Amino acid sequence: MPNPITNMTNAFSVKGYNVIVTGGNRGIGLGISTAFAQSGANVAILCRNKESGDKAAESFKQYGGTYFCVQCDTGALESVKKAVAEVFRVFPEVNVLVNNAGVSTVTKFVDDRDLSEWHRVVNTNLHGPANTIYEVAPHMIKAGKGGSIINISSIGGQSVGGTKHHPKASYHASKAGLEMLTKALAVELGDDGIRINVIEPGPTHSDLDKDLPPEAFVQIQNQMPMHRFAEPIEIGALCVFLSTEAANQITGAVHIHDGGLVLGG
Template sequence: MPHRGTSSLSKFDLTGKAALVTGGARGIGLQIALTLQEAGAEIILTDADGVSLADVADRFPVKPQVYQLDVTASQAIRDLAGKIGSCPDILVNNAGVSRAAPTSQTTDEDWRFVLSVNLDGVFYCSRTFGSLMAERGSGSIVNISSMCSEIVTRQEPSVVTAYNASKAGVNMVTKTLACEWARSGVRVNAVAPGFVASDMTHKLPQEQIKSWSEQTPMGRFAQPHEIASAVHFLASDASSYMTGAVLSVDGGFTCW
């Protein structure tokens, strides 16, 4: 009889599974892909930036499959499914953008761009790969949402109406697809990070980083690996009875 601890830990093992991660050339997406590979998964890495994608491939112990992909182009996603040839076991919809500006200064193009990448991209990728998973009878989709899907943070000095709206949409897409595909063996969950230390946030003024850290109960930003660990959990059999969940990983920010 196997040791109970070993049996439990084996549920996190992704050996023999393929994981497709969008927006994987940097930041959270890159760390998610590295973490899933460490757990045994074969990685399929996509990003709109083909140059950065090629550069990061060498950072993996086992070189991933890499594909340049614009998640706002539904036909390109269908074409990618054909190139891969088999449906991945795990889909991580990580690709996302933000354009911060007061609402009065948010252009139509800014609004559509943010909604198209953050929300349309999640739907298009889920529609293509999730449908294939449902036909097969198994799969796990993890969407990257945000604590801003539920709350409005104190932006200094700008606001992100489009970003917040897009992430709220991601939560509802997550819950709806979870219900639709639950009996098909496909689980759909989301991770809602708080402030994360990344290339993007490192460029912020130090006083802004200090202010946001002080507003967080844990007093700091998350590290990318802390978000990746939550994604690993939801992608694995360790979360086998979870679907439609939005898992907060925000240092307690939404508890205030």
């Protein structure tokens, strides 16, 4: 069971922690992996593109820890089982799991032939985190040291703004489901000292930028009190904080990181 801090010495440190980041090879995931590596943690990246993941892991070596990539399709339980087993051949234990891997779509629900897009998105965004937690949490429980699990959702988990022009029911449903899974598992895993939280990024510079026309950037930034998109490493900074002893009393919480966009000002 995580103990309360009694002073600020190392309260914000993750130095020496072993961390798994799914989809940690690009976009927001790369920002999260980078934040942990720069903060002294060891990082295992689980992603589909092994070449890209290896490149990211190689770039972290300047920080002096252990970094590697394991190819994995988080939406497939057998793939997750093999990947997690490989991680534990390197790490004796895992302190932090960040479920970042996700996909989106722009498809009208009734036009989704055979619901193929629905299943693709829900499989990655909701089944993926369930698969990794199912495989990693028992190791955390056995180690008896608690742990931190962070699920990366989206403000799209509680808002369907823009649906007229960018319909993506599967995305919104998967992200909303991920938040409820987080809350339910926070209760289930609490007795074992495992904390689980969800982060809702808003507009953040990532691979999704290419889907936005220039005028959309201006419109969105004008709506945001902070008037700028976030950088991926800023999402990583929040992940790092939620993994520290300073956050030992935070679990089952939804952390909005959107520059104030959902305020609707």
